[in-house]
Amino acid sequence: MKTVVHDKKNEITISSRFSIGEGHTPLIPSRFIGPSMGLKNLYFKLENLNPTGSYKDRFAAAFIGTLLQKKVPFCLATSSGNTGAALAAYCAAANIPCYVVVVDNAPADKIRQMHAYGAKTLMVGGFGINTGITNAVFSGLEQLAKAKEVSLPISAYRYCPEGMQGVESIAEEVLRDLNREVDHLFSPAGGGGLTLAVANGVLSSVTPTSCRVHCVQPLGNNTIAGALRNGLANAVEVPRSTTTVSGLQVPGILDGNETLQRCRQTGGTGFVVTDEAVYNMQTTLARKEGIFCEAAAAVSVSGLAEAVQNSEVEPDDTIVCLITGSGFKDMNSPARNTGTKSIETKYSVDNLFQFLATI
């Protein structure tokens, strides 16, 4: 059976990958943030509109495709967030049981999404909190994966290059949609995998492009961005990730060194942003652009704001910011800035029309 994905012409696209509709996400022009920064050509790549609500669907599609090829009869993962939800969905479609080892006290909403797809979640007391327990879980899982001759589907080249290759298509789509005339591409980074995938995609582009890939990190997990900016050869470990931005709290540098090197090859640099700036930008994206994204997605746009302040982009430059995940993933975070209390206020009919007479 054919897989038809977002085809705008009178023809069928036949895809051999294992797809449930990921990729080919919209690229939309900024209406407020770009103009308010004096930028004429700012675009957002809406990865939040992937099937499970994040770019991780590209990873899961590629990874589950390889599992099916190798006839591995199950998927074993660790995640409390977007990767787990993506794997759960693709496993459901592939009819493969999915086991996700989740951190202690992982958010119930994210676990609920995995359960909806029928995944089995295994919460381990102390996992993600206690270093000894965390290391024991990871090393046990790595051994198990090795014994079964599979990769652990952690979304980093270091663990799972076959999955990360699926993510490189983001760059291809952006370059294609803008006729390769992209000057800057801003990507959020935790362990760097996404940014590295995008830089790889840009550097392997068949036709030349001068697209610079910039790496943006929260101050509390500044392993790559600062080092890239300051001309260091390698990423720098931080003793403890202190950012509160869900999804970017990553232990260790993971793909950090390669990310730094490949971004530099594109001419890109690093930007470091505060969590506060990120949450404010998340609110602005929803209220001024109509883009309901998770906080991690607002990191790229916060990096752009830094670049504008430093005059590192020109008003006429064509700029793309990656919106990595949906606001639905993270309902508590948008609520930081919204008056959810007003849910409780009830109007009478008279009061309603008194109010509406004033608008």
Added chain:
Amino acid sequence: MKTVVHDKKNEITISSRFSIGEGHTPLIPSRFIGPSMGLKNLYFKLENLNPTGSYKDRFAAAFIGTLLQKKVPFCLATSSGNTGAALAAYCAAANIPCYVVVVDNAPADKIRQMHAYGAKTLMVGGFGINTGITNAVFSGLEQLAKAKEVSLPISAYRYCPEGMQGVESIAEEVLRDLNREVDHLFSPAGGGGLTLAVANGVLSSVTPTSCRVHCVQPLGNNTIAGALRNGLANAVEVPRSTTTVSGLQVPGILDGNETLQRCRQTGGTGFVVTDEAVYNMQTTLARKEGIFCEAAAAVSVSGLAEAVQNSEVEPDDTIVCLITGSGFKDMNSPARNTGTKSIETKYSVDNLFQFLATI
């Protein structure tokens, strides 16, 4: 500035409508449900992957486009669900204040999404519960809209044809993606607007198609489907909508008569399904297809199941079911069938690997 939407070719699509990335949603083949019913060519149209998580974004894009043309300085709506979220997002992008009058005790999550986009919600005590209050609110709003020379953005042709025209593009996309060779298209219906839009889209298709548009309703709101099936000339009012499927609990028949007539013109008929069948199908879609949708979306597929049972479709027919909204909209509903209790179970490291040794 250009709006680039899902373009798979090396060219730019310039759109004049007010877009934040709606439409051009994926059409994916069924892997489990179709084969398990003996069907070779079943597809799902993933309207849940629109920017705010439902097909209502097509409505909002068209409606807000007309508001902008008419220079109306605000948007006034009633909705406790998908329409409100869609309007809130498009108003945010258009920089128009959005006021949504919501029913008493509307779900907090849906209101939270509207707030995230900066909409002002106005909950009226008794609205949607007490008939007198409900009628008073509607007639007051209709007067207000008339005085301001705007339509009320209720997603029905009866109230807002300019918005509903935006929804007709679903049919165009499906026909284009499948080279017009579609035999059956199943659509869920509350007041019928979506089904009517799809039938209109099919009937106004420039090249001929034999696509039959079928109307599926829950038993508790069988205003159109039964009448269509039984050859009646008009929709039939039910004393009280008793379905629990959110979004399909509609007072009155709204677009019912026109929906019935236009479906019949396409050669389509009606199917009536139980809420229980719908919730089971919602679970199957998530667990077997990797499609996380709201219950209303599973109504179309439940209708298809009826058609298969009645031998009203052939194994080789090309069939499309509309998946109208996201599971994120309705987190409580998927949870009906998932073991959310297991969130609480915590494993020790030893127990984890004892368990994993068995997979």
